[in-house]
Amino acid sequence: MKIGVLMGGISSEREISILSGQEIIKNLDKNKYEIFPIIIDKKSEVLEKVKGLDFVFLALHGIFGEDGTIQALLDSIEMPYSGCNMLTSAICMDKEQTKRILKAENINVAPHYIINSGTTLNFDLLEKLGYPMVIKPNNGGSSIGTFIVSNINELKTCITEAFKYDDTVMLEKFISGDEYTVPILNGEILPILSIIPKQGFFDYHSKYTEGETDEIVANLDLNLKSKIEVIADKCWKIFKCKAYVRIDIIVSKGIPYVLELNTLPGMTKNSLFPKSAAAFGIDYSTLLDKIIES
Template sequence: MKVGVLMGGVSSEREVSLLSGEEIMKYMDKEKYEVFPIVIDSKDEVLEKVRGLDFVFLALHGAFGEDGSIQALLESISTTYSGCGVLTSALCMSKKQSKRILKAESIITPPGFIVNENKELSIELIETLGYPMVVKPNNGGSSVGTFIVSNRKALMESIEKAFKYDEQLLIEKYLEGEEYTISVLNGEVLPILQIKAKGEFFDYSSKYLDGGAEEVAAKLPKVLEEEMNKIAIACWEIFDCRAYVRIDIIVHEGVPYVLELNTLPGMTKNSLFPRSASFAGMEYSVLLDNIIKASQRDIYKDREHFC
């Protein structure tokens, strides 16, 4: 089978994408797959570069990676790819839309406001959340352009900085608590990881630099663990996830709050999904193989159902 690993891209997370792609290339089983690196610098070159491949493993992150755009492009030429479909990717990429859906399904998320670049900003209304707050792009990941603020001056400065990454921002109440991430592979929950960031929060450096954070298998009370597993499966089903997804949660005063869903989780050596799989006794190459198999199976199932 000819597998192309699509990496690079046009988003602010290009560097992370390249790291993920290199790691996937390194560990994919060469006895099963003929693997080709596909580094893209623009949207226009994708179709030409993927022609003739049997499968595309998406190592893209951010815009034109996780937002459904590349998924739609690949579906337009009937090319099978890894991960979630067009609609799921688009909904989960938008924190605004995913929070709306989660709330409608009675899944708790931190309170917050959406701020648009071209609309009048009511600082007084935002401040009803109470400090500290988190400022982040509505469409983005890897904590790029994310800030924790504790006063009005810092809030205004962070809003200005974050608008460089997106024209729409999410400003949430910062909830102090333990951070966890739940990896779901083909509808099955892998071991929950607790994240102990060395910095102020689990930022870009914590996620991708050696020693930036400690991720350990979570030791949770049985009731809380069962509740978090239940939440993860509910998220998987609500958004019609496919192959794999990672759900980030913070437990504040004993209550799990869903922060976001990652439809193309990072796959570097320091990334959370491979680490969670390793705690389940799954080697990296086996994880990649399982993702490919699950993606193929689900895509063919969807096409048969549509027909």
């Protein structure tokens, strides 16, 4: 079976994509698969580079990775690939649309405002969210361009910074609480991980620097564990997810709030999904097999 591992891409998460791709290549079973590393620098390269393959393992993140674009391109040539389909990927990449659907399904999300590049900002309205406040690109990941602000000056500065990564920026009320992530493999919930950054919040540095964050199997009471699992299962079904997805949740005063769904979770050696799978007794190589088989 000829498998191409597609990595690189055009998003701000290119570096993480390459790390994910390298780790996937390292752990794919060489006795089962003929493996072709594919680093892309522009969209127009893809169709030529995947010719003759049997399957594409997507190690892309961000724009032209998780937003449904590459999925649509591969669908157009009937090339099987890992992860969710075009529609699911596109919706889950758009944080505003994800929140709208979750709210309609009575799943708790943080209050927010959306602002678009070029519009006049009403800071009196925006400040009604209250401080601290989270600023993030509406379409993005790996906490790139994400900030926590505590006053008007920081708010103005960080909105400008976030607009460097997307034309639409989300302002979100900061929910103080314990952060968890729920990996789901083919509809089965794997061990919930507790995320405890040693400094600040779970930003880009904390996510990808070894030793900066404690990521351990969560020790939850049965009631809270059940609440989180019910919500995660609903998310999987609502968005018609496929293969593997990671759902980020924060729990404040016993109430779980969904932060986002990751339809192509990071697969570096420090990534959360492989750690959870390992705690479930699934080694990295077997995890990749299961994703491909799905």
